[in-house]
Every structure is written in C-alpha cells, then in structure tokens.
Amino acid sequence: MVITSHAGHNPDGKIACGAVGLIKESTEARNVNTKVISLLKAADYTAYDCTVDDGTSQSDVLAKIVAKCNAIINTELNISIHFNAGASDLTGNGVTTGTEVYVYSPASPAKSYAEAICKRISELGYKNRGVKYSTSLAVLKNTNKPTLLVECCFVDDADDIRLYNADIMARAIAQGILDVAGGAIKEENITTGEWLRAADGVRWWYRFNGDNNNYAKGDFYNINGYRYLFDEDGYMLTGLVLWNGERYLLAPEQNSNEGKLMKTTDSKGYAVEFVTVDSAFKKG
Numbered sequence: 001m002v003i004t005s006h007a008g009h010n011p012d013g014k015i016a017c018g019a020v021g022l023i024k025e026s027t028e029a030r031n032v033n034t035k036v037i038s039l040l041k042a043a044d045y046t047a048y049d050c051t052v053d054d055g056t057s058q059s060d061v062l063a064k065i066v067a068k069c070n071a072i073i074n075t076e077l078n079i080s081i082h083f084n085a086g087a088s089d090l091t092g093n094g095v096t097t098g099t100e101v102y103v104y105s106p107a108s109p110a111k112s113y114a115e116a117i118c119k120r121i122s123e124l125g126y127k128n129r130g131v132k133y134s135t136s137l138a139v140l141k142n143t144n145k146p147t148l149l150v151e152c153c154f155v156d157d158a159d160d161i162r163l164y165n166a167d168i169m170a171r172a173i174a175q176g177i178l179d180v181a182g183g184a185i186k187e188e189n190i191t192t193g194e195w196l197r198a199a200d201g202v203r204w205w206y207r208f209n210g211d212n213n214n215y216a217k218g219d220f221y222n223i224n225g226y227r228y229l230f231d232e233d234g235y236m237l238t239g240l241v242l243w244n245g246e247r248y249l250l251a252p253e254q255n256s257n258e259g260k261l262m263k264t265t266d267s268k269g270y271a272v273e274f275v276t277v278d279s280a281f282k283k284g
C-alpha cells in the first residue's frame with residue numbers, strides 16, 4: 001500500500017506557516033509527519049513525504065502539496081498533518097479541546113482511517129471531536145485519491161499541550177492507519193537523540209534531535225538497542241515499576257545499564273537479562 005503524508009503549512013518563519021500558540025503548528029506538524037512516515041515505512045508500507053517548504057503564499061503551499069500528492073500514481077491514502085487553534089486556553093482549565101479529522105464526504109474511502117485515527121488519538125487523553133466533512137479544504141477537494149486531514153490537537157490549549165508529544169502523536173496516527181490497513185508498528189530503534197541529566201543531577205531525560213520541546217515521555221522507547229520507560233514528565237524510570245497495570249523491572253544501578261528494561265529468564269525470577277529491541281517484547 002502506498003501512502004503519502006505531509007505537514008500542512010510552510011516552515012516556521014515563512015509566510016503561511018500555520019497556527020502559533022504554546023507550540024508552533026509548522027514545526028510540530030513536521031515533527032509528527034516525519035515520524036508517521038518512518039513508522040509506516042517500518043511497517044512495510046511505501047510512504048512518501050509531500051511536505052512543501054517553499055510556498056510563496058497559503059494558496060501556493062496548498063497547490064504545491066496537491067501537485068506532489070497527485071504526482072504519485074499508486075497512492076491509496078494521502079495524510080495531511082495540522083494543528084488546530086481557537087481554544088484560547090493558555091493556562092489550562094483541566095479539559096482538552098482535542099482532536100478531529102477531516103475527510104471530503106461521508107462516502108470518502110478515507111473515512112474509516114479518519115475514525116481510527118480519532119480513536120487512537122483520543123485514547124491518549126484528548127477529547128474526540130470526531131470525523132468532520134469539508135468539500136472546500138484544498139487538499140481534500142483537489143487531490144485525486146482519498147485524503148484525510150488530521151487536526152492533532154489545539155496549539156492554544158494548555159491541557160492539550162501538556163499531553164502533547166510529537167512521537168506519541170505520530171504513533172497514534174500511524175496505529176490508526178494500521179488498524180484499518182493491517183500491520184503493526186515495529187517500534188524503531190532511536191539512535192539520534194541524546195541523554196541529558198535532569199536538574200536534580202540524578203535522573204535522566206532523553207531529548208530527540210536537539211529539539212528542546214521534544215523529549216521521550218509517557219511511554220517506552222527503544223534507544224540504542226534497549227528499551228527504556230519514561231514518566232509523563234520525561235524522567236527515565238528505574239527499579240520495579242507498575243505501569244499500565246503491569247510490573248516492569250528497569251535496571252536500578254547507576255551505571256551505563258541504568259534504566260534498561262529487564263526480563264526474568266528462569267521460573268523463580270532470580271536470573272534477569274536486558275530486553276533488546278530485537279527480542280519479542282510486546283508493549284502492554
């Protein structure tokens with residue numbers, strides 16, 4: 001199956017670069033888009049990036065995106081990644097404004113994907129605003145294959161942004177697609193980030209690609225061949241941890257193995273070894 005995906009606007013700092021609030025739509029849509037493509041490729045799909053970085057106006061950005069999408073012959077689904085604005089909740093009222101996905105009409109073959117993506121993103125804690133229809137949005141109207149437009153969450157809602165992580169958002173979108181199209185996310189091995197000491201001088205953070213807004217948090221990650229677990233604030237967890245109802249042992253010693261997920265290798269649970277990303281560990 002051939003899929004295209006793109007970030008919906010010009011890059012940050014250029015004309016038509018999208019919504020700006022607590023995060024920037026242009027930047028985060030690119031972060032999510034890149035990750036969605038790599039996850040789909042890792043799941044053995046053919047995925048093309050149709051992002052446009054050199055539009056001269058909003059209509060030019062859209063025309064160039066549509067031209068890129070339509071130039072790919074065998075596409076079965078185009079994905080457009082956006083972030084919403086208009087919540088005007090910069091301090092947080094405890095309630096997310098949430099996620100929605102647009103398709104052209106109820107008859108669009110993209111609708112089932114849109115529903116699955118809404119469901120997966122809402123499972124992260126965002127309000128599910130559901131699938132919406134628009135016959136006027138250019139990427140829905142002018143592309144010649146089924147297309148959906150994801151409004152991941154609201155850039156100007158502090159509750160949305162507290163939950164938001166580009167990596168986790170991308171996984172939810174990719175998982176929604178695979179829920180319909182088949183296949184599973186093969187969690188890729190991250191090698192391009194860096195470990196940073198937390199301010200307490202004891203704990204660790206993992207930052208992706210030098211991006212100060214983009215840390216591992218709230219999930220397991222495969223890093224340099226091992227699995228690590230990070231809490232919602234981005235601290236790497238160690239020791240015996242209860243996570244989503246399951247117990248995990250994360251190497252407690254403060255050495256180069258600290259935080260690596262471990263598994264028992266005998267029935268009494270005495271012998272342990274590190275879980276590597278190649279071994280058959282399935283996230284709960």
Ligand SMILES: [Zn+2]
Binds near residue numbers: 009018019025082
């Ligand atoms: Zn947008």
